[in-house]
Amino acid sequence: MAISPPYPSYSPGPGSGTHPHWWQRRWVRYGALITLLALSGLVILALVRRQTGTTGFLVGLGLAVLPVPWLLAAFRWLDRVEPGPWRNLVFAFAWGACAAALIAIVANSFATKWIATSTADPAGADTLGATLIAPVVEESAKAAAVLLVFLFRRRDFTGIVDGVVIAGVTATGFAFTENILYLGTAFGTDQLSGGHGIASVTAATFFVRVVMSPFAHPLFTVLTGIGFGVAALSTERQPARRVLVPLGGLLLAMSMHALWNGSATFGQFGFLAVYAAFMVPAFGLLTWLAVWTRQRELRTVREELPAYVFAGWLGPAEPFVLGSMRARRAARDHARRHFGGRPAARAVAQYEAYATSLAFLRHRGRRGRAGADSAAREQELLAELWRRREVARPALEHAARTVAPMPATSAYWGRYGYPAMPAGHPGAYGRPAAYGQGHPAAYGHPAVPYGYPAAPYGNQTVPYGNEAAPYGNQAAPYGNQAAPYGNPPGPPARYPGCHPYRP
Known part of the structure; x- marks a missing residue:
């Protein structure tokens, strides 16, 4: 059964239906560039x-x-x-x-x-x-x-x-x-x-x-x-x-x-x-x-992706695996041997690349460097991950167990300001069958742009990054508040069954 993305798609803008001029078409630009380089090469x-x-x-x-x-x-x-x-x-x-x-x-x-x-x-x-x-x-x-x-x-x-x-x-x-x-x-x-x-x-x-x-x-x-x-x-x-x-x-x-x-x-x-x-x-x-x-890029991946684990998009071992080039290679090799050859390995490599881009996007967003299209880009990357999860996640779990075992749970998550992974998390380590059961709630609030102050991440009443208590250091830890980070008291009304902690 086909599964739709766990967030609403953007409707086309008012000018999206118009046809571009012929010189604005992609094939024209590519053709001109290739012709220029070919002529330069011949000369x-x-x-x-x-x-x-x-x-x-x-x-x-x-x-x-x-x-x-x-x-x-x-x-x-x-x-x-x-x-x-x-x-x-x-x-x-x-x-x-x-x-x-x-x-x-x-x-x-x-x-x-x-x-x-x-x-x-x-x-x-x-x-x-x-x-x-x-x-x-x-x-x-x-x-x-x-x-x-x-x-x-x-x-x-x-x-x-x-x-x-x-x-x-x-x-x-x-x-x-x-x-x-x-x-x-x-x-x-x-x-x-x-x-x-x-x-x-x-x-x-x-x-x-x-x-x-x-x-x-x-x-x-x-x-x-x-x-x-x-x-x-x-x-x-x-x-x-x-x-x-x-x-x-x-x-x-x-x-x-x-x-x-x-x-x-x-x-x-x-x-x-x-x-x-x-x-x-x-x-x-x-x-x-x-x-x-x-x-430093690998360290950024390990530090930024845990937020998506708590929103239900990634498994708890994935940030650590994606932050190790040796573990990434092991995941691709495992997918190639056991999940369909080179196409499966290519899917895992694409999953790794999209997850890395997602980590860098979040890193830039938290520092005020993300562009105006960061919310759309985040949803696009999450959609690409979701489409490849059935092949990529088991391969990444295998790499986590055999090549790069995750450190002690409390120490690893506490290092980045997150509490220990709840035992009932649908993507908890050692429960691969939970992957794909339902849809995780979109990161933060799917209908609101990335970092928008009116409805900040975690639905706090103050903008993302401007809390009185520092990010990741609230009196009640993430996943344990009345309206927790990425974990509202119940599934969003328009997304029944999408709660990240309810498979």
Whole structure:
């Protein structure tokens, strides 16, 4: 029997029935973007092949592709807590490899020729262009991809990790095309001069660009991505921060890029000095920051999801399982082996992603950073969880028992300001049959937007987050008041049988 969502659906707005103009249709926008990137790719392919020759292009392509899978895997690993859509990563890589590389080649060539003809030192035009012009042009071209995702895929861009991933993948694509050019040119030089073996220009270029510094371009652009990530965490009441922090990240990326390009002019050991004194420490610091941010995201999941457990949406073990990447993987593996193969594993992975997004949405809402559509987004995420519960919840319970057993109940829940789980809770640990029996009451009040002060969470008479007693610290604990948090004295009149503690 089909089960309807445990809350009313929104009626379409007054203008929802109108048809958009043809240029506003999604397929038109996607088609224009794909056409732009494809044309940029064809032009950059022709330019690189003309400069390197066919043989040099193929050699450069074969060598330049070697670090790409490792870099993409690293950024994808970082993004596993709340995985972003693949289309964003594909766009970022394509923009870096095609559009940004084309802008850089054209602009850098034009600027170098202009400097050579307008200064008294034409021989220093290449050095001046590489040190001053190239960092500005290249970092701006790569930052455009981060800006586009930030503006047009705002729902997928929620924090620092998203900025790091989009910026890093864009820079990986850019470095891939640039390495083809440099390695193909080096191979052509060896063909003319007869160089071969480890003494060849190709070997030296490969060692410097692919072995020593494959992370150089990602490192620069990640600084821009961090700036946009901080802007994503800012509220609409902080417009200066939302503008100045990304600009500061971009300027810092340009400065580090300029220092890297200009290291060859610092003497015989200038390159090694800059590499050891700046690049390696900066890479280590940003790696630590990325891993720390990833762990903080997992902690946010564990801290925010218990509220949905007490509203009846999640089982008591799920916040802890969803806050452990090892337990998540175990749940997907169990679903694949026992609940229908890859489709079941995919459903569990989607359940994990939606639950994580729900935790981050609540986290932003409690800090006043949620957007105007947060209530609709919350209901949308809850609906997605509800549709996948039959496969996901048993798999998550299995992971909780075998991989990540939940800590002592009272200690675990008390840590986050919640009382011990009632023994009769329909989703209590060890009672999987209770899942799906009836509908839990919608979180807070389903007909009222997220955090709306007139009817706050828990139906208190004061707005959510503004109680005289701190959140989670009332004299009578959650689930134990006369009109408890998410637990009214009886089922809502319009939702008979939906009480979270009555299966």
